[in-house]
Amino acid sequence: MPPIALQLLAAPRLLVDGQAVHVGSRKALAVLAVLALDGSATRDRLAALLWPEADGPGGRRNLRQELFRLRRLQVPVLESADGVLGLDPLLAVDARQLLREEHLHGAAGTPLEGLDGVGSPALDDWLQRWRDELGQRHGQLLLRRADACEQRGALGEALPLHQQRWAADPCNEAAALAVIRVQAALGDRTAALQSYQRLVDTLRDQLDLAASEPAQAFARGLRQALGEPAADTPGAAPPDLAAAEADPVPVAATSPGVPVQVPFVRRRAVQEQIEAAWARGRRVYLHGSAGVGKTRLASELAAARGPWLRVACEPQDVELPYASVVRLLRTMRDAAPDVVLPEWVRRELAQLMPELGPPPQALATDEARQRLLAAVAAAWTLLMEDNFSALVLDDWHWGDAASVELWARLDESAPAATATAGVASIISYRSAQLPAAALQRQRADIDSGRGVAVALEGMDASEVLALTRALSGSPGGQLFAQRLHAATEGNPFFLLETMRHLFAQRLLVAEATGWSTPFDEDTQDYAELPVPPSVRAAVLARVRALGGPLLRLLEAASLCSGAIEARTLAGLGRLDEEAVIAALEHAQAAQLVQDTGSGWRFAHDLVRQSLVQGLTPARHRLLHERLARQLERAGEAPALVAAHWEAARQPADAVRWRVAAAQQAVRVHALGDALADYAQALADGARRAAAAAIHLACAELHGRRT
DSSP states (O other): OOOEEEEOSSSOEEEETTEEEOOOOHHHHHHHHHHHHHSEEEHHHHHHHHOTTSOHHHHHHHHHHHHHHHHHTTOOEEEOTTSEEEEOTTSEEHHHHHHHSOOOOOOOSOTTTTOTTSSOHHHHHHHHHHHHHHHHHHHHHHHHHHHHHHHTTOHHHHHHHHHHHHHHOTTOHHHHHHHHHHHHHTTOHHHHHHHHHHHHHHIIIIIOOOOOHHHHHHHHHHHHHTTOOSSOOTTSSOHHHHHHTTSOSOOOOOOTTSOSSOOOOOOHHHHHHHHHHHHTTOEEEEEEOTTSSHHHHHHHHHHTTSSEEEEEOOGGGGGSTTHHHHHHHHHHHHHOTTOOOOHHHHHHHTTTOGGGOOOOOOOOSHHHHHHHHHHHHHHHHHHHTTTOSEEEEEOGGGOOHHHHHHHHHHHHHOHHHHSOTTOEEEEEEETTOOOHHHHHHHHHHHHHTSEEEEEOOOOOHHHHHHHHHHHHOOSOOHHHHHHHHHHHTTOHHHHHHHHHHHHHTTSSEEETTEEEOTTTTTOSSOTTSOOOSSHHHHHHHHHHTTOHHHHHHHHHHHTOOSOBOHHHHHTTSSOOHHHHHHHHHHHHHTTSEEEOSSSEEESSHHHHHHHHHTSOHHHHHHHHHHHHHHHHHHTOOHHHHHHHHHHTTOHHHHHHHHHHHHHHHHHTTOHHHHHHHHHHHHHTTOOHHHHHHHHHHHHHHHHHHO
């Protein structure tokens, strides 16, 4: 029997003895692609992917016909006793060679080309995921081959490999810079400058971005070597961004009708549930959708009890062991500066809080871990006792796994530390978004009677009316409030963003007698009032009204999962740090960001989410790549650097940072985080010696956990 091979790295086809054979069906080729890349699939899954409109028996019948077609061509399709289909491992598949054997293919075209629209939308999504995976893998191999050529001095061989990487993704700035660098090293500075200009034009036309500062600096050096003016190439930045350096952002008109701090409207039913739980000495787990008002409600109730404290988890916490606990302890120390922690507590906590002094010798023992646990318990008790009447732990869905585990251990070993007498506590989170460890702890609390879950939904019609009357100063507004309630489902954030949008469009005007709209005299239900269809639309409409430069700045800031650092943003474009701060001040005037004193932050995470969702995939990847490089230079936490490289779809660059993050987690006894980081390093493509070292480290950690 002649050898049969399957090509997937271009238009899929079967090869028999090196020659293409006619299969006669794109469905059959799609079946082969799924089996080759996923390893196996059930008949039901294949039928659902390829014939979504058919019922179960109909889809399976269609699949049988395609399998018969393939077997008649002697394609080795195997089937297990339980009906799972697969391909003979000996069947040569170019995509599997690329993934497993570091085999650079020479096929031209897009992987899996021609299979779009063959089946269900789920199949199209599957195709795109695999195209991304195969494209990344090919880029990694091209880079390794090019690096090897450069190391032995074969720059002429390295150049076309770098050019292939760049051609596959014209917005890949790292690949473009490699081409420019090698062209310059070969002495062809004119070609290097032409490549730089092509990069500049591509970034401007496709992403509305300027080249990064390192790229601009390299180009300036090339021009100086050629005796040309050192100024940047004309067109290197969008005209409005260049103009923005003199006058960064147009001033936004703030809304006189919607202040930064809006009046609090009682949510009577939920408040009664919380107060009843506190009266019984229980923790309250307050959950609801984003923007529903959890933070405001919790803060108002906590403040009514006397001295209180609010600490919020951040999106980046999930990457940093003990980040949530450390932020809580630091906030408590700042709020109770007269409390003196014992020397042994300070010494142990220095493992997590360097400002407390030199940490003890890092010992990977259970005894050292228990000392750290005892120090956290002692610090918690000393800082909380007699200082605070209420505690709000906000956005617990972002709490890191190590903090969740540590808190659970405190409950077991030192319950008095986390249940300080007389301290009312609310733990708030987004519904259905708690990680497994936090959800397990919440359920244990509720089952044991220590906690109670309270759901917060949108405002009802009467509460929306109360809010609009409090803001407008008018006793009327029933129809207007009903329209807003119906459009926003009573979500307070969406409600306020809609009002700000209407004020910005001058469809809502604040007058001495209250608010008015152009439709007041003729309307019956304000159906004419153009309300944004979603939170995201409302936010983006307001941001875009501030102008392109500020929009691009906030888009970059939206990928910073913690505080917004002006220094970091200045390194991503052509604005200097002073211009970035001026732009952020304009955004603050528009109630989009706020200066907390410890850094700039978005006024609400829904603002950040809306900006992230508005990014094109190419712009999303490039901004993450630039952030990764910025954080590398700034010496930020390895896990954060790795996360940005992964989001930039350059997992090979993330491997060493994931390994460093795992080693850092081991030093603070966060073994679960260390194992997760090592697993991600393997998923990112760690190979050979690096992979072997990771497996050995994981084996040791598993031994310590048993």
